[in-house]
Every structure is written in C-alpha cells, then in structure tokens.
Amino acid sequence: MPDVMKGISKKLRELREAQGLTQEQLGEKAGLNSSFVGQIERGVRQPSITTLESLASALGVSLKALFMETDTDRDKALQDLEIVLSKATAREIQSVTRLARVFLEAVETASDGNVRTLSERATR
Numbered sequence: 601m602p603d604v605m606k607g608i609s610k611k612l613r614e615l616r617e618a619q620g621l622t623q624e625q626l627g628e629k630a631g632l633n634s635s636f637v638g639q640i641e642r643g644v645r646q647p648s649i650t651t652l653e654s655l656a657s658a659l660g661v662s663l664k665a666l667f668m669e670t671d672t673d674r675d676k677a678l679q680d681l682e683i684v685l686s687k688a689t690a691r692e693i694q695s696v697t698r699l700a701r702v703f704l705e706a707v708e709t710a711s712d713g714n715v716r717t718l719s720e721r722a723t724r
Contacts, residue, residue, distance in 0.1 A: 605646055608666050613641045615659045615666075619683065629658035660686030 616626050616637075623641070627634035631654060639645040640655075647655070649663075656663045661682055669675065685693055707715050 604667070606643060607669060608647075608652070609641050609643045611666050611668070612637075612655060612659075615661060615679070615683070616641075618680065619659065621659075626655070626658055630654040659683070 616623070621629075622634075623637040624634035626632075627637045630637070630651075632651065636645065637655075640647050640651075652666055653663055656666055659665075661679075665679065665682060668679075685696065688696070
C-alpha cells in the first residue's frame with residue numbers, strides 16, 4: 601500500500617476514535633458499509649476521492665484533514681479544534697476566532713510549558 605494511503609488509513613481511524621465513533625456508526629453517517637470502513641482503516645481497500653469526501657463529511661472535517669499528518673501535539677490540538685468548529689456556524693466561528701485572538705494576546709507560554717496570564721506575569 602502506498603505511504604499516502606497508509607497515512608489516510610491511520611488518520612481515518614484517529615479521527616473516528618477521537619469522536620468516539622465505531623466503524624459501524626461512521627459507515628452509517630457516511631452511507632458506507634461498516635466492513636468497508638474497516639477495510640479502509642486496515643489498508644485493505646483504497647477508497648475513491650468521493651468515498652473520502654463522504655467519510656470526511658461524516659467526521660465533520662475537511663477532505664484535506666485526511667491527508668494531513670498530526671505527529672505533534674499542536675497538530676492534534678488543531679485537528680480537535682477543527683472537529684469542534686465543524687459543527688459551528690460561520691458567525692460562531694468568527695466569534696471563536698475573535699476570542700482566541702484576545703486570549704492569545706493576554707497569555708504567554710513559559711519555558712516550562714505553563715500558560716501564564718498578564719496578571720500572573722506582573723507579579724513575578
């Protein structure tokens with residue numbers, strides 16, 4: 601199996617499990633047989649782009665997300681955020697974006713990995 605397909609198979613399983621879905625539940629949401637979903641995850645079958653679009657839609661992620669590697673904690677966190685935001689309206693996403701900007705301006709990540717607010721920084 602090509603490396604790209606191995607990555608897609610792995611990503612599909614990660615996304616499904618992150619949402620607490622069984623192969624049967626994902627198959628139902630995507631309009632696919634659960635055994636076919638399992639075969640894709642194991643790398644036995646190579647899905648078409650149309651099938652990948654159905655799976656991505658059922659998982660609430662973009663098709664691009666199935667091709668992206670998430671080797672770092674940051675990548676995984678962004679993937680989780682995409683899943684959460686996939687259920688939001690455009691207006692809600694804009695609000696979350698504004699809140700995130702305000703939050704990130706108000707905190708810093710220290711070298712020890714802990715996040716500190718402006719008030720905590722001022723007392724140090």
